[in-house]
Amino acid sequence: MIKSLIRATAVLGTATLMATTAFAGDLVINFDDPNPGPKKGFETAVEKFKAANPDINVTVNITDREAHKTAIRNFLSADAPDITSWYPGNRMAPFVNAGLFEDVSDLWSSDANLSAKFEAIKPTMTIDGKQWGVPYTYYQWGIYYRKDIFDKMGISEPKTWAELIAASKKLKEGGVTPFTIGTKFLWTAAGVFDYLNLRTNGYDVHNQLTAGKIKYTDPRIRATFAKWKELVDMGAFVDNHATMSWQDAIAPFAKGEAAMYVMGNFSVDGYKNAGLKEDQIDYFPFPEITPGVPRAEEAPADAFFIPAKAKNKADARKFLAFIAQPEIQSEWNTTIGQLPPNSDAKVGDDKFIQQGFETVSTAAGLAQFFDRDAPAEMAKAGMEGFQEFMIKPDRLDAILKRLDKVQERVYK
Amino acid sequence: MSVTTSINASATSGTIDQRSWYAKNKLRVAPWLFLAPAMIFFIVYVVLPIFQSLWISFYEWDGLGEAKWVGIGNYVELIDDDRFYTSLYNNVLWLVLYMLAVPAGLFIALFLNQTVTGMRIYKSLFFFPFVISQVVVGLIFTWFYNPNFGIVGEIWKFFGAVPPSILGDENLVTYGIIFAGLWPQIAYCMILYLTGLNNVSPDQIEAGRLDNAKGWKMLWYVVLPQLKPATFIAIVVTVIGALRSFDMIAIMTQGGPYGTSNVLSYYMFETALSEYGFRMGYGSAIAAVLFFIMLFFISYFLWNMYQEEKVGR
Incomplete structure (x- = not known):
């Protein structure tokens, strides 16, 4: 009995061993978005890659985004796939510094697409002068608003801070909260802060702040918070935002209780699912605050990386070069309703993508996002500070001093 | 022997x-x-x-790269960390308020310890909150507390008041979560006392009656001493339950707003293992503090138990 059991386990063991042994031509890809749209975009690209490379046997693992964020630390050091999706900027820094991502600078200098058509996004893929991955999509941020409510109250898209304040006052008078937001998971507040900061001080200050070169108690950052305080003091944000996720915050927007939302383009799907019609919603870039500051935008990208421990790096490079092609990027991003990083790729004809492309392609600089530009620990402390400020604006001094303390420790 | x-x-x-x-x-x-x-x-x-x-806890380590020896650096940082004190304070709050589950469980048990038709059904209904997962309890209470559509909001509006955002207010949030946690904990204590009440000797009750004891006196001098083992277990599970209050916080607030509902166990998770964390050394230092607090309670209970057994023998 026991003997047969041992034999059975031994057989099973060899079987799994054989299954995990990668043959040349096997390519394992880990992807992190099982939602229908992104999954379809990814799978279509993989199918095309298979058709173009029939000798490569592609295996795809799709996991949930949050699970992927935890799992990646394990699989990069233990059982690495050949390609994995991840985020650029400071989000890739821990893995780059730990030597877990493959340097793909060679691809960036030799590949026709990567060397010429990715100039705008190249800096965010770069650490220590080397490139570490290939982006397949990015998306714009800005203000999504209820066009029907704006029209009814006779408000036009604000172009300047004064117009935004005036529009907010008008909305308040009409019983509508100007902005909806859900800060339970903190990062939404960072979106507002980033825009206020980019418009008040510009792209360089954003970068210097997230790189730890400017203090939070700096007068320039205080100026940003002063603008924010104007909004908070007039009650421009929905109550109870601390208990809502960004999806929860769509409810007041859909019900017409709030008219604007500082968000990324991925949220459009959410508005439509909440029952809003295409012509009820529209988009405008975050208005100008300090005249003359070149307009920079938030445009986070998603990318693919080759783990340093990948078994089939040659074919992995083939795949990265394949997805950098303009046709592949056009189709993929039309499917998922986002923007292709390749400047030769065609942009979808959805009105939000068109406007987003217009906004982003004319921008003076592209920021990733507060929590991707700043190191994780700083980002967390900063975003908690933003949330606290939105609820208790009087504590600004204490918050900024605390952030300085964290900054001192994180960047030492 | x-x-x-x-x-x-x-x-x-x-x-x-x-x-x-x-x-x-x-x-x-x-x-x-x-x-x-x-x-x-x-x-x-x-x-x-x-x-x-x-x-x-003596290292600075992100879980991937080289670990750097920092000695007691992490503990020094803890002493200067406001979030740590908030968490510690909330832990104490949990410990104290969670103790309400013991008397509350006792009174429900006394109330349910009667022979009425269908009593088993009532008992199981009272026990029900302990059976459902903490995650579900947390979710249900999150909805209760929602000022826009939750039952709390409805009650406040009925009296014409502006409903508070319990989970969004730094002064209320911990009480709100503890209250939600008490619901299943009371059920747990109740079941412990119910089984204890089965073993209360009828002779002693009878004897107490003859001596004219009733009501509170009967409870205090005759019933409660016989429930001592049940009380002991109830206190132990409540202390442990309070110290490891993690799931409720993770579901209801994630420690927010801005860290004010954190407790040590969740703060440890947040710094060591969450999306913006991966400070393994610092997380371990928090874990060490939590460990010594638990060790204190557990050794106290073990010592107590040991003493009682010595007397019993």
């Missing part, structure tokens, strides 16, 4: 014992053999990780 004497007896009675070592020491070895699997797992999965965590 009898075991050792019999071994001694057999050893002295025979001239030279020819049996193998194992055969000679069978009775002494057997219990250890039976204990061995449990002990090995306990050592590998509980004892060693404790020391490992204490060791890591």
Whole structure:
């Protein structure tokens, strides 16, 4: 009995061993978005890659985004796939510094697409002068608003801070909260802060702040918070935002209780699912605050990386070069309703993508996002500070001093 | 006692014992053999990780790269960390308020300890909150507390007041979560007391009646002393429940708003393992503090138990 059991386990063991042994031509890809749209975009690209490379046997693992964020630390050091999706900027820094991502600078200098058509996004893929991955999509941020409510109250898209304040006052008078937001998971507040900061001080200050070169108690950052305080003091944000996720915050927007939302383009799907019609919603870039500051935008990208421990790096490079092609990027991003990083790729004809492309392609600089530009620990402390400020604006001094303390420790 | 004497007896009675070592020491070895699997797992999965965590707490480590020795640096940082004190304070709050579950459970148990038709159904209904997962409890209460559509909001609006955002207000949030946690904990204490009440001797109640004891006096002097074992267990599980209050916080607020509802266990998770964390050393330092607090309580209870058993013998 026991003997047969041992034999059975031994057989099973060899079987799994054989299954995990990668043959040349096997390519394992880990992807992190099982939602229908992104999954379809990814799978279509993989199918095309298979058709173009029939000798490569592609295996795809799709996991949930949050699970992927935890799992990646394990699989990069233990059982690495050949390609994995991840985020650029400071989000890739821990893995780059730990030597877990493959340097793909060679691809960036030799590949026709990567060397010429990715100039705008190249800096965010770069650490220590080397490139570490290939982006397949990015998306714009800005203000999504209820066009029907704006029209009814006779408000036009604000172009300047004064117009935004005036529009907010008008909305308040009409019983509508100007902005909806859900800060339970903190990062939404960072979106507002980033825009206020980019418009008040510009792209360089954003970068210097997230790189730890400017203090939070700096007068320039205080100026940003002063603008924010104007909004908070007039009650421009929905109550109870601390208990809502960004999806929860769509409810007041859909019900017409709030008219604007500082968000990324991925949220459009959410508005439509909440029952809003295409012509009820529209988009405008975050208005100008300090005249003359070149307009920079938030445009986070998603990318693919080759783990340093990948078994089939040659074919992995083939795949990265394949997805950098303009046709592949056009189709993929039309499917998922986002923007292709390749400047030769065609942009979808959805009105939000068109406007987003217009906004982003004319921008003076592209920021990733507060929590991707700043190191994780700083980002967390900063975003908690933003949330606290939105609820208790009087504590600004204490918050900024605390952030300085964290900054001192994180960047030492 | 009898075991050792019999071994001694057999050893002295025979001239030279020819049996193998194992055969000679069978009775002494057997219990250890039976204990061995449990002990090995306990050592590998509980004892060693404790020391490992204490060791890591002296390093600065992101879980990937090189660990850097910082000595007591993490603990020095803890002393200067507002979030840590908030968490510690909330832990104390949890401990104190969670104790309400013990008397509340007792009174529900007394109330349910009657012979009425269908009593079993009522009992199981009262026990129900303990059966459902903490995650579900947390989610339900999150909806209750929602000022826009939750029951709390409706009640406030009925009286014409502006409903508070319980989970969004730094002064209310911890109380809100503790209240949600009490619901299943009371059920747990209740079931402990219900089983305890089954063992209350009717003779003593009878004797108390003859001596004219009733109401509170009967409860305090006759029933409660007999419930002492149940009370002891109820307090122990409540203390442990309060110290490891993690799931409720993770579901209801994630420690927010801005860290004001954190407790040590969640703060440890947040710094060591969450999306913006991966400060293994600092997380381990928090874990060490939590460990010593728990150690204090557990040793106190064990010591207490030991004393009682000594008296009992």
